[in-house]
Amino acid sequence: MNSLASLFLWRIITLVLPLVSLSQTSEYDYPGWNPNFPGGDTFYNKPPQCVEIPDDLRLCHNVGYDKMLLPNLLEHETMAEVKQQAGSWVPLVHKNCHPNTQVFLCALFAPVCLERPIYPCRWLCENVRDGCTPIMEAFGFPWPEMLTCEKFPQDDVCISAPNTTDASKPTGHSPVCPPCDHEMKMDAILEHICASEFVIKSKIKEVKREGTDRKVILQKKKKLIKMGTLKKKDMKKLTLNLKNGADCPCAQLENLGNTYLIMGRKVDKQHLITGIHKWDKSSKEFKKTMKKLKSHKCPAFENVF
Structure with missing residues (x-):
C-alpha cells in the first residue's frame, strides 16, 4: 500500500472504520474530479470546508x-x-x-471530512x-437520475457498509403496504407530514380495488x-390511491369506523397516499405529535425525485 493510501486508511480508522473499504487508488486533489461521476470535472465555486453536521439535518445528524x-x-x-x-x-x-440507506445517502449529502472525496x-x-x-x-417516486448506480466506483x-451479510440484503418488498406502516414516533410522523404535500383528517367511506392499486374514497366531512x-x-x-396496494396488508383500510x-402527494392526476395513521386520542405519542404540530415549523426543501 502506498503512503497516500496508508494516510487515508489511518483517517478512515479514526473516523468511519465500519463504512469504508479500500483497494488500489489513484491520486487526485480535492475539490478533485472524479472521472467516474458526472459533473466531476466541474470545480466548485467555493473551496471545500469541514463543517459541523447541524442537528436539523435530520437525514444525517446521527x-x-x-x-x-x-x-x-x-x-x-x-x-x-x-x-x-x-x-x-x-x-x-x-x-x-434497506439497512444501509442512511449510510449511502449521507456519504453523498454529508460526506465525512477526508483529504479527498470518497464516493x-x-x-x-x-x-x-x-x-x-x-x-x-x-x-410515486422513481429512483432519481442523480443517483444512477453506474456513476459510482467499483475499484477505487x-x-x-457494515453487516454485508445475507441478513442485510434487500427483500425487494415490504410485508405491509409502505404508507400503512404506522409504528412511528413523534419526530418521524412530523418529518413525514413535512415531506408530504397535503395532510387530511378524515373518515373513510369506501375502499375499492382498482388494478394493482386501492382507491380510497373519503367521507364528505x-x-x-x-x-x-x-x-x-x-x-x-x-379520492386517494394506495399505489401498488391491492394485495399488501393495510390494517387502517380494514376498519372504516x-x-x-x-398524508399524500399528487402524481400526474392521482392523489397518492404516502402515510395513514389512526387518529388515536388514547395514544400519548399521537396526542403529543398533534400538539407539537401546532407549533412545528417544517423545513423548506425541494423534492429531488
Missing part, C-alpha cells in the same frame, strides 16, 4: 460522525441547499427499506436501490391540516 465536507458530493454548496434536498429522503430512511461503492448503491425502489414506487477507494397542492375543488370529491390522519 450517522456516526460529527463533521462533513461542504460543498458535498452532490454539488450542494450551502447548508441550506443540503437541507432542502436531504429532507425528501428522511421518510424513506424511516421505512427501513459510495457501486454495489452499495445497487443494494439500496433494489431494496428501496419498491417502496419508493408506492409513493469507496464507501462500503374532512379537515384539511396541510393544503399543499390541493385545491378547494379537489376536496369535494377527493375510525378517523385517520392521511
